[in-house]
Amino acid sequence: MADAKQIVRRLIEEPWTGNMHVIDELIGPGYIGFDPSAPEPIRGPAGAKTQIQQYIDGFPDGRITVDDQIAEGDKVASRWTARGTQTGEVAGIAPTGKGVTVSGITISRLDNGMVVEEWTTWDTLGMLVQLGAVPAPTQA
Amino acid sequence: MEGPLRRPLDVAGSESETAKDGFPEIAMSSFFASRHMPCADCGASVAAEARDEHTCDPERVLEFRLFQLRDGVAGFDTDLRGYLDSPEGRFEQWLAERDRPPP
Numbered sequence: 001m002a003d004a005k006q007i008v009r010r011l012i013e014e015p016w017t018g019n020m021h022v023i024d025e026l027i028g029p030g031y032i033g034f035d036p037s038a039p040e041p042i043r044g045p046a047g048a049k050t051q052i053q054q055y056i057d058g059f060p061d062g063r064i065t066v067d068d069q070i071a072e073g074d075k076v077a078s079r080w081t082a083r084g085t086q087t088g089e090v091a092g093i094a095p096t097g098k099g100v101t102v103s104g105i106t107i108s109r110l111d112n113g114m115v116v117e118e119w120t121t122w123d124t125l126g127m128l129v130q131l132g133a134v135p136a137p138t139q140a
Numbered sequence: 141m142e143g144p145l146r147r148p149l150d151v152a153g154s155e156s157e158t159a160k161d162g163f164p165e166i167a168m169s170s171f172f173a174s175r176h177m178p179c180a181d182c183g184a185s186v187a188a189e190a191r192d193e194h195t196c197d198p199e200r201v202l203e204f205r206l207f208q209l210r211d212g213v214a215g216f217d218t219d220l221r222g223y224l225d226s227p228e229g230r231f232e233q234w235l236a237e238r239d240r241p242p243p
Contacts, residue, residue, distance in 0.1 A: 083185060085183070087207070095207070096178075096183070097183050097203075097204050097207035097208060098178035098183045098185075099178050099179075099183050099184045099185030099186075100176070100178065100185055101175075101176035101185040101187070102176075123174070125174075126174040126175070126176070129173075129174045129177075130174050130176060130177055130178055130185070131178075
């Protein structure tokens with residue numbers, strides 16, 4: 001499964017280094033992705049590009065690093081860390097210039113060397129807190 | 141700016157609302173605390189375990205402050221042109237021209 005890990009690693013990391021073509025290369029046409037920050041499932045390579053691009057627009061210097069991966073059967077689980085400076089709008093939040101670090105886990109299912117299904121959970125609340133968009137509750 | 145700036149960051153999980161070294165602390169429950177928080181002075185993302193040792197890079201502080209002022213900076217030329225077109229601005233230009241020393 002080393003190849004599968006490498007495929008998923010490229011798909012997670014490379015769009016952030018300017019290689020959006022990797023999405024067409026490694027995401028299957030019937031791809032469906034689930035992300036708690038997306039109101040609807042993400043469909044196909046075009047949907048994946050739109051989903052990623054909105055964060056790249058918000059964090060143009062952003063990078064994602066895959067920290068660990070586990071493969072079993074046709075699935076790869078990847079633990080990753082994203083870092084970037086918010087110089088563009090994200091989720092309606094005006095640019096803050098603040099640095100943000102969040103982590104997440106993506107489980108990817110592959111078929112014929114392409115990712116066809118993904119489940120991602122990441123620290124959305126952490127990003128909002130770091131950007132000051134969510135007021136931190138005061139302890140009683 | 142004299143030397144590197146060293147500032148404690150807002151401490152997540154603190155119950156205190158008092159300022160520490162001029163920085164207001166964010167009082168939040170540990171449940172909502174993020175392991176990383178941006179430095180209030182330079183905007184750098186700093187992990188909780190590195191907060192006490194964090195030292196701001198003066199260049200980053202400058203970039204961060206300029207970013208906060210970007211609207212004002214972007215509007216400076218327009219504001220200046222508007223001022224120079226105003227009666228007061230025109231008078232200032234006339235006065236400066238009159239007082240210009242001969243070459």
